[in-house]
Amino acid sequence: MSVDDEARAHKVAANQSRFRRANERLERAALSHRFEEADRLPFLCECADPGCFEAVILSIAEYRQVRSHPRRFLLVAGHEEAEAGHEHIVEAENGYAIVEKIGRAGVEVARLHASDTTRP
Numbered sequence: 001m002s003v004d005d006e007a008r009a010h011k012v013a014a015n016q017s018r019f020r021r022a023n024e025r026l027e028r029a030a031l032s033h034r035f036e037e038a039d040r041l042p043f044l045c046e047c048a049d050p051g052c053f054e055a056v057i058l059s060i061a062e063y064r065q066v067r068s069h070p071r072r073f074l075l076v077a078g079h080e081e082a083e084a085g086h087e088h089i090v091e092a093e094n095g096y097a098i099v100e101k102i103g104r105a106g107v108e109v110a111r112l113h114a115s116d117t118t119r120p
């Protein structure tokens, strides 16, 4: 992998992790406001585009399923990275996609996730 690829993988990982943190906060806030696991919320698309603020409607339980994998992200269908190599599509149905980061990007997002979850 070239230096450019490496830098890009890092940038994409950091951006996607930022949206993941926002969604985790949304999930916690909903639960503290007595939402049920089956209730549906608009989760932010966790794609690589820093300007994307589209939402995916998922139940809290469905979102948790995605989130239980440190390398997986929730995306609006079609927002998968055009340049493959950093991720593969796990699921693409119902208007949304779940992708799993692989290679360097996968290591990076798993590391960021671990540091997020240990933060108070």
Ligand SMILES: [Zn+2]
Pocket (backbone or CB within 6 Å): 045, 046, 047, 048, 049, 052, 053, 054, 075, 076, 079
């Ligand atoms: Zn998006």
